[in-house]
Amino acid sequence: MFESLSDRFDGILGRLRSKGRLGEADVAEAMREIRLALLEADVHFNVVKRFIDRTQARCLEAEVTDSLTPGQQVVKVVHEELTAILGGESLQLSYAQTPPTVVLMAGLQGSGKTTSSAKLARWYKSQGRNPLLVGADLQRPAAVEQLQTLGGQIDVPVFSVPGSPVATTKAGLAEAQRSGRDVLIVDTAGRLTVDRDLMDEIAAISDAVDPDYTFLVVDAMTGQDAVNTAEAFHATLELDGVVLTKLDGDSRGGAALSVKEVVGTPIAFASTGEKLDDFDQFHPDRMAERILGMGDVLTLIEKAEEVFEEEAAAAAAQRLLEGTFTLDDFVDQLRQVRQMGDLSNIMSMMPGVPKEMREADIDEREIDRAEAIVLSMTPEERIKPDVIEGSRRARIANGSGTTLAQVGNLLKQFKEMRKMMKGMAGTGTKAKVRKDRGKKSKKGKKGPGRAGGSRVQPKETQQVPKLDLEGLDLTLPGR
Amino acid sequence: MNATLLIVFLVVMLSLALLPWANRSWQAGRGRSSDHHAEEAKRVTPDSHQKNSKSGRDPSTESLVPLTSFSVQEKLSKARGFMSERLGKIRHGSVEGSTWDNLEELLILADVGVDATMDTVDRLRATSQAMEITDGPQLLEALKKQMKSDLAINRQLAHRAELGKTPVWLFVGVNGVGKTTSIGKMGCRLRDQGLGVLMAAGDTFRAAAAEQLAAWADRCGADFVRGSAGADPSSVIYDAIQAAASRELDIVLADTAGRLHNKVNLMDELAKVRRVADRDPGQVSEVLLVIDATTGQNGLSQAREFAETVAVTGVVLTKLDGSAKGGIVFAIERELGLPVKLVGLGEGDGDLVDFDPDLFVEALFGDE
Numbered sequence: 001m002f003e004s005l006s007d008r009f010d011g012i013l014g015r016l017r018s019k020g021r022l023g024e025a026d027v028a029e030a031m032r033e034i035r036l037a038l039l040e041a042d043v044h045f046n047v048v049k050r051f052i053d054r055t056q057a058r059c060l061e062a063e064v065t066d067s068l069t070p071g072q073q074v075v076k077v078v079h080e081e082l083t084a085i086l087g088g089e090s091l092q093l094s095y096a097q098t099p100p101t102v103v104l105m106a107g108l109q110g111s112g113k114t115t116s117s118a119k120l121a122r123w124y125k126s127q128g129r130n131p132l133l134v135g136a137d138l139q140r141p142a143a144v145e146q147l148q149t150l151g152g153q154i155d156v157p158v159f160s161v162p163g164s165p166v167a168t169t170k171a172g173l174a175e176a177q178r179s180g181r182d183v184l185i186v187d188t189a190g191r192l193t194v195d196r197d198l199m200d201e202i203a204a205i206s207d208a209v210d211p212d213y214t215f216l217v218v219d220a221m222t223g224q225d226a227v228n229t230a231e232a233f234h235a236t237l238e239l240d241g242v243v244l245t246k247l248d249g250d251s252r253g254g255a256a257l258s259v260k261e262v263v264g265t266p267i268a269f270a271s272t273g274e275k276l277d278d279f280d281q282f283h284p285d286r287m288a289e290r291i292l293g294m295g296d297v298l299t300l301i302e303k304a305e306e307v308f309e310e311e312a313a314a315a316a317a318q319r320l321l322e323g324t325f326t327l328d329d330f331v332d333q334l335r336q337v338r339q340m341g342d343l344s345n346i347m348s349m350m351p352g353v354p355k356e357m358r359e360a361d362i363d364e365r366e367i368d369r370a371e372a373i374v375l376s377m378t379p380e381e382r383i384k385p386d387v388i389e390g391s392r393r394a395r396i397a398n399g400s401g402t403t404l405a406q407v408g409n410l411l412k413q414f415k416e417m418r419k420m421m422k423g424m425a426g427t428g429t430k431a432k433v434r435k436d437r438g439k440k441s442k443k444g445k446k447g448p449g450r451a452g453g454s455r456v457q458p459k460e461t462q463q464v465p466k467l468d469l470e471g472l473d474l475t476l477p478g479r
Numbered sequence: 480m481n482a483t484l485l486i487v488f489l490v491v492m493l494s495l496a497l498l499p500w501a502n503r504s505w506q507a508g509r510g511r512s513s514d515h516h517a518e519e520a521k522r523v524t525p526d527s528h529q530k531n532s533k534s535g536r537d538p539s540t541e542s543l544v545p546l547t548s549f550s551v552q553e554k555l556s557k558a559r560g561f562m563s564e565r566l567g568k569i570r571h572g573s574v575e576g577s578t579w580d581n582l583e584e585l586l587i588l589a590d591v592g593v594d595a596t597m598d599t600v601d602r603l604r605a606t607s608q609a610m611e612i613t614d615g616p617q618l619l620e621a622l623k624k625q626m627k628s629d630l631a632i633n634r635q636l637a638h639r640a641e642l643g644k645t646p647v648w649l650f651v652g653v654n655g656v657g658k659t660t661s662i663g664k665m666g667c668r669l670r671d672q673g674l675g676v677l678m679a680a681g682d683t684f685r686a687a688a689a690e691q692l693a694a695w696a697d698r699c700g701a702d703f704v705r706g707s708a709g710a711d712p713s714s715v716i717y718d719a720i721q722a723a724a725s726r727e728l729d730i731v732l733a734d735t736a737g738r739l740h741n742k743v744n745l746m747d748e749l750a751k752v753r754r755v756a757d758r759d760p761g762q763v764s765e766v767l768l769v770i771d772a773t774t775g776q777n778g779l780s781q782a783r784e785f786a787e788t789v790a791v792t793g794v795v796l797t798k799l800d801g802s803a804k805g806g807i808v809f810a811i812e813r814e815l816g817l818p819v820k821l822v823g824l825g826e827g828d829g830d831l832v833d834f835d836p837d838l839f840v841e842a843l844f845g846d847e
Binding site for chain 2: 039040108143147150153192224226229232246249254274363364365
């Protein structure tokens with residue numbers, strides 16, 4: 001998500017960065033390009049205009065132009081303004097004093113309300129809450145069945161009675177109070193903002209249960225209309241936040257940038273995949289960093305924390321450093337990494353990863369194949385891949401349904417990677433080793449064949465994405 | 480192989496390298512999401528439906544149910560707020576520098592896109608110089624005329640297949656654009672014309688998608704074939720086509736699961752669906768890409784990918800009764816030559832009509 005926007009920014013700001021002096025013309029040229037990039041990303045016209053005006057004015061201030069590194073200063077200004085547009089701080093969710101906390105989901109048809117309701121329920125569950133889902137979409141055929149199926153998958157009850165959405169919602173609230181559920185999530189029918197009757201209906205639903213949070217579900221692929229929609233819903237319901245869906249597409253997500261700016265409603269949650277756990281709180285500052293190609297290490301670590309088993313991972317990391325990392329470790333870790341979500345999504349969160357790598361097509365079947373190759377080896381071969389010669393190789397290829405070349409390729413890359421990692425583990429303080437390790441592993445992927453001429457230089461290292469892990473320690477969410 | 484492997488190695492190693500710095504408690508031993516197994520498609524034969532047999536009439540010569548343009552026009556979105564303000568300025572002024580800015584902004588706000596907007600306005604500028612247009616309303620008329628002529632391409636829907644084959648319409652698109660609803664409405668429309676219609680629930684992924692389509696089939700008396708949840712969509716659709724052929728029905732409308740066009744595996748799956756549906760006794764006569772009118776510039780990328788994967792033959796523009804203008808289809812026709820064939824204007828049976836470029840362009844610049 002946001003990759004193509006980030007690439008555009010990369011190019012535009014990259015040219016500025018290399019300049020020793022910045023004239024008005026340079027800034028104006030950059031702003032013109034940023035304007036086009038934002039419009040093509042579906043950022044609302046008026047938002048683009050304001051963004052450009054503000055940023056341009058700030059870039060021409062003495063503080064920027066007189067600085068020794070004006071290019072860097074411009075990047076900083078753009079970053080700050082982007083963060084401001086995306087909504088600054090993340091939305092802090094609290095809970096009602098007298099449960100249940102009521103959450104109302106609203107939006108256009110097909111924006112993803114039903115799926116998001118279930119994902120939100122799952123999220124609340126992971127926070128130790130007991131949600132109840134209410135199926136108040138009595139309009140679309142089988143909408144309640146869909147919610148029930150999803151509810152079944154995450155083990156959250158779904159309440160719905162045929163009849164009127166208002167009555168169902170009221171009864172749902174009573175049911176939650178009766179059964180001691182502390183969060184009530186109300187899924188409503190999709191409606192167009194021009195449909196007076198349906199807008200009145202959702203206002204009535206809202207009045208009936210007085211929600212603590214009203215979320216508007218917005219498709220990340222929405223164009224200029226996102227702002228009209230958000231304004232209309234805001235006028236009817238007083239929105240508390242936006243749930244942004246389908247962010248795993250290649251949309252540039254301009255809708256996300258516009259809504260907060262125009263309506264003043266922060267993006268609370270973002271949905272990034274078809275699985276029910278591809279859903280999390282939205283962090284505007286991190287997203288701004290991603291757009292500017294700085295990666296999103298915090299989210300990456302949070303995801304890793306969720307799936308990795310600490311001891312096994314620590315031991316594997318240790319072996320990685322010592323150069324005794326085995327193919328077994330590789331498969332174990334690979335499986336856990338895959339649980340973190342889409343590999344290309346994970347790639348996009350890593351700082352300093354060049355565009356070519358981010359854009360490379362990741363074929364999940366290749367990964368399955370790699371796994372199959374390793375699983376076709378004997379335990380001994382997995383620990384000491386050096387013993388694999390011709391006949392063993394043929395057996396492995398047969399066993400995994402691959403070719404000799406594919407097996408050879410995997411082994412070659414594994415060995416080179418392992419050698420390199422071992423080389424990284426130098427002497428020095430623990431912190432220093434860590435730091436090196438982070439950096440080197442990043443370079444490692446650029447060409448396991450150091451000898452091979454295909455090595456690509458990292459794009460820009462003077463930018464933030466140095467993976468400064470010591471600095472990172474301080475900024476970790478120390479909750 | 481190389482690129483993927485490299486990335487896998489990188490991700491594994493980098494993730495490991497990052498781990499020790501996480502100072503929060505670990506959630507050890509989290510269960511892995513269970514693989515869900517694709518079951519074999521099973522066929523459900525409709526029993527309650529009324530006999531939905533071959534009509535004997537030739538569908539291709541049949542004109543579609545005429546709809547008064549008035550009702551369509553009434554439903555089409557009206558310009559509001561930002562757009563209305565700019566339209567007013569153009570209408571009540573002479574042609575000057577700011578008029579061109581307003582025009583550009585108007586087109587951008589309708590999601591026509593930067594490139595198509597620039598191109599449109601540039602050509603209009605040439606026209607206005609040649610014709611010496613000086614006032615706003617005249618300029619607006621010239622713009623409408625130009626855009627209407629840009630949209631003049633063939634929009635015929637192919638109701639027929641080769642002799643002895645059953646025509647199949649495949650509905651494809653990203654999630655939540657209205658594929659299932661469009662099939663429902665299309666099915667009702669074809670039934671009203673007396674055709675024997677079979678709806679195939681090829682969306683085996685989304686919860687209750689088949690139930691949703693079943694409700695539509697029931698509503699308009701079409702036959703209906705489904706598979707079990709998670710079944711292979713190709714086999715479900717192929718079964719449906721065989722069923723339609725043996726029941727001598729006129730057409731199969733096949734639903735597919737919504738998928739984002741950048742998911743390689745899902746797009747491969749869709750390519751397979753198309754290949755299989757084209758096998759005897761079926762013949763894919765239309766592949767309709769459903770696009771939501773609220774879609775922004777990403778629509779172009781959707782159209783490009785779907786066209787490449789499944790050779791899209793036309794576009795269905797849904798939800799045009801809302802506040803969005805659907806200007807992205809202008810860019811899609813211009814860049815990819817894909818005609819918009821149908822327009823969705825609501826959730827009722829009769830709310831899927833043929834695309835009318837004149838009405839569309841008028842609505843683009845229509846006030847409330």
